[in-house]
Amino acid sequence: MKKILFVSLLLLMPVTMSAQEKKDCCKKAANPVVETIMSRTSIRKFKTDTICPEMIETMLRAGMAAPTAMNRQPWHFVVVTNRQKLEEMGGRAKQAPLAIVVCGDFTKTIEGPIGKEFWIQDCSAATENILLAAHSLGLGAVWTSSWPNEERSKNYGKLLGLPDTLMPLCVVAVGFPDESPEPKDKWKPENITFVK
Ligand SMILES: Cc1cc2nc3c(=O)[nH]c(=O)nc-3n(C[C@H](O)[C@H](O)[C@H](O)COP(=O)(O)O)c2cc1C
Numbered sequence: 001m002k003k004i005l006f007v008s009l010l011l012l013m014p015v016t017m018s019a020q021e022k023k024d025c026c027k028k029a030a031n032p033v034v035e036t037i038m039s040r041t042s043i044r045k046f047k048t049d050t051i052c053p054e055m056i057e058t059m060l061r062a063g064m065a066a067p068t069a070m071n072r073q074p075w076h077f078v079v080v081t082n083r084q085k086l087e088e089m090g091g092r093a094k095q096a097p098l099a100i101v102v103c104g105d106f107t108k109t110i111e112g113p114i115g116k117e118f119w120i121q122d123c124s125a126a127t128e129n130i131l132l133a134a135h136s137l138g139l140g141a142v143w144t145s146s147w148p149n150e151e152r153s154k155n156y157g158k159l160l161g162l163p164d165t166l167m168p169l170c171v172v173a174v175g176f177p178d179e180s181p182e183p184k185d186k187w188k189p190e191n192i193t194f195v196k
Contacts (some may be wrong), residue, residue: 046140046176051098059130066122078168080101085159086099091171094142141173146159
């Protein structure tokens with residue numbers, strides 16, 4: 001009887017294993033990183049509370065941890081907490097206690113006209129990391145565009161006294177959330193093609 005039980009258990013093993021594997025896979029899908037990604041949403045209304053330097057540094061560290069073509073890190077982050085400057089910047093920054101202006105640093109880009117353009121992808125990856133770090137810290141943030149409107153980017157540069165080699169890509173307005181919108185469900189299977 002014991003032998004039969006042992007053999008049937010052995011036979012069942014692959015089935016149980018695969019169920020377990022499935023379970024593990026689901027657990028992995030529900031890990032804190034994925035949870036942070038899935039629950040992030042743009043926040044456009046902020047409390048007036050200031051953000052401590054440690055939180056700001058965490059967001060900047062996250063930004064600088066982004067992938068970057070040929071590891072050039074062609075970015076520069078301008079941290080604006082000056083109320084008057086925030087007002088002058090307008091848009092969402094006007095209502096936020098902090099704005100991080102993510103800039104491309106043209107002294108660090110890959111050589112050549114094609115290589116140079118990677119700054120946009122590098123700085124976009126850094127921006128998303130900043131948004132996720134902000135959310136994980138209980139802050140709210142929104143990516144507001146500047147590039148590819150060159151004139152608008154240059155105006156930010158002038159306002160903030162940046163050299164011509166620093167090109168603002170976007171302004172991330174950050175603060176403690178004063179609204180709690182539901183994250184949008186953007187899952188659309190029709191946006192996927194599997195090549196098996
Ligand atoms: C390149 C880019 C530019 C954006 N510009 C603005 C903007 O100027 N103002 C704004 O309120 N939100 C802006 N957003 C935020 C989007 O409106 C927002 O991400 C989108 O509606 C999806 O909502 P979610 O972030 O809550 O998922 C921008 C986002 C990206 C990626």
